Amino acid sequence: MSLIRRNPGLFPSIWNDVLTPDWFGGTDFQNHTLPAVNIREAETHFTLELAVPGMKKEDFNIEIDDDVLTISMEREAEKQEEENGYTRREFRYSSFKRAFTLPETVNEDAIEAEYTDGILRFSLPKREEALPKPKRLIEIA
Template sequence: MSNLIPTNSGVDNSKDSKLNTFTSLSSWMDDLFSRNLGNEFMSNFNTGMTLPAVNIKNSNDEFIVEMAVPGLKKSDFDINLDEKVLTISAETQNQNEEEHQNFTRREFGYSSFKRTFTLPETVETEKINAKYHDGILEVHLPKREEAKKKPPKTIKIS
């Protein structure tokens, strides 16, 4: 068994000894409060959905925003464009109730997330589309014609 706070076997009244004890106590307090206290308690509660991971692909013709959000339906998503800000959000609610002769059990949960992206001027906003398949949401952001990378042009000398 280890001590939480190191103790000195002998008594030393020097300033260095008091400083070391204070530093050890300070480190112990930092360790105590930097731990995730209560995770065991909170693991039994629905604390909401975390922000989903996002990949952004950049091809010659478009940007593709991929978001891993399994377990949702297409109707759970809300995708909006306001000026040059793309907002992707989802909200789900579920409720389960069981009634038996001597007891009633009722569980409910709520999850949501919201991600926003500022689009570059090169996106053709009128042609944005989205699809959801196998837990992956894809938002296709086509580039304007003038923004597409053109192949190198060889110039002949006359």
């Protein structure tokens, strides 16, 4: 693999200057992302974790339909500051939607969720028939 360097020339992209950072003190348009997700498989269940700090459990909408787990969040906030006769009013709207196709081995009726310390955590237990069977000894007659 080779590394190619490009010279931006005399006029770098004006969009980089205009949109990053936002001139009004807001957030960078390029850094809006979906929450990070961790998925782990254990012998009896799967664990699904989403990093969504600063939310409340009431902000989330969680649905299961046709073996698809859909997690979405919408939140609106308004902030108003008054200083030296000027009023600054900010509106913030954030949302995301993630969908995960559940394997056939998951028992959908036993899924549990909790929100603690900015982590939305799901326990997805496996169906009884998907669990590993214990070893057994067979005696010779």
